[in-house]
Structure formats: C-alpha cells, structure tokens
Amino acid sequence: MGISSSLFGICRIPDAQSEGSRMKTLAFGLAMAMGIGCLLPLAPAAADEPTGTDAIAERQDLMKSVGRATKAAGDMVKGAQPWDQAKAEEAMQTLIEAGTRFPSLFPEDSKTGHDTEAKAAIWDNFAEFEQISASLAEDAEAAKAAAANGLEAFQPAFGAAARNCRTCHEDFRESN
Numbered sequence: 001m002g003i004s005s006s007l008f009g010i011c012r013i014p015d016a017q018s019e020g021s022r023m024k025t026l027a028f029g030l031a032m033a034m035g036i037g038c039l040l041p042l043a044p045a046a047a048d049e050p051t052g053t054d055a056i057a058e059r060q061d062l063m064k065s066v067g068r069a070t071k072a073a074g075d076m077v078k079g080a081q082p083w084d085q086a087k088a089e090e091a092m093q094t095l096i097e098a099g100t101r102f103p104s105l106f107p108e109d110s111k112t113g114h115d116t117e118a119k120a121a122i123w124d125n126f127a128e129f130e131q132i133s134a135s136l137a138e139d140a141e142a143a144k145a146a147a148a149n150g151l152e153a154f155q156p157a158f159g160a161a162a163r164n165c166r167t168c169h170e171d172f173r174e175s176n
C-alpha cells in the first residue's frame, strides 16, 4: 500500500460516517485541511526507521547504553562514586533520548530474531508501552533538572525515573 492510498484510507474516515452531501463536502474540506497532518505520521516511519533484526539490534544497543547510564547515576546515588553533576546530567540525557526513541524501534517485522527479549505484549498494548517509555523520558528530564540542585535533590528524582525500568520490563521484557 503506497502512501497516497494509506493517506486516502485515513482521511476518508469522516466521509464514510457522514450523511448527505453537505456533510460530504465538509468531510472533504476537512480531509484536505488535514492532508499534511495525515501524511506526516506515515511517511517517516516507512522511510527512516530500521526494520527487522536491524531494529532489534538498535533497540538492544540503546538499552545497553541506558543500562550503563543508569549504573553510573546509581553509583553516585549510592555513594559508590563521588557526586558529579555533569555526569549525572549526561546520564539523564541518555535516558531522555532513549525514552524518546525506543518505541520507534518495534516494527511489526521485529517480533523475533536476534535473541530479542521483547514480548509480544508490546505489539498488543503499544499505547501503554509508549506511555511508559515517554514517562522514562519525562522523569529523566526532571532528574536532569534536579541535578543542578545537588545530590540530595537528584536522589529521589533519579529513583522516580528508574522505576520505569521495572514497570516496563515486568510486562514487556522476557526473563524478568
């Protein structure tokens, strides 16, 4: 299915529900007005995002970097490493970027292969999965801001960000 036929399919919905020609005209006008909006979410996913095992490899690398950043921040919070504001901010930046990018790395053709630990539940409950990923980015943003006020301010904010790891892994990652 090409972009133009997907576009037509989505933009046609108001028309299908309408009654009478006045409504049809209105729906057509709406569809025209929404033209750009309908096109945008469809085009980049097809063109830019990795597919299949490339997507799996990329999301695993992303999670590995999240693991390293979380350990670096956790070590400072536990006192195993000295407090370093710049390091804390850098670690939270990694979590922000990962939380934002992660859900785009789960195309339909990446359910198996490359030793993936992704559960099928991801594709069945994608909105929830995306929501937890967005929470990770938001909470990491708050923790990054808190780092400016020192370790005591960073501790609880980092704790809130790190809770998203378990929340997501419990439902959406194998062997957890």
Ligand code: HEC
Pocket: 056, 059, 060, 061, 063, 064, 066, 067, 070, 095, 102, 115, 116, 117, 118, 119, 129, 130, 132, 133, 136, 161, 162, 164, 165, 166, 168, 169, 172, 173
């Ligand atoms: C929105 C869901 C979600 C969140 C939030 C999340 N993870 Fe993950 N994580 C996953 C999934 C799914 C996988 C399995 C990916 C695969 O194998 O395809 C994974 C895999 C991993 C891996 C193994 C990577 C590898 O292949 O070696 C580590 C480490 C990890 N996560 C750490 C974390 C940490 C630390 C956090 C919190 C800061 C976190 N994750 C937050 C879903 C999430």
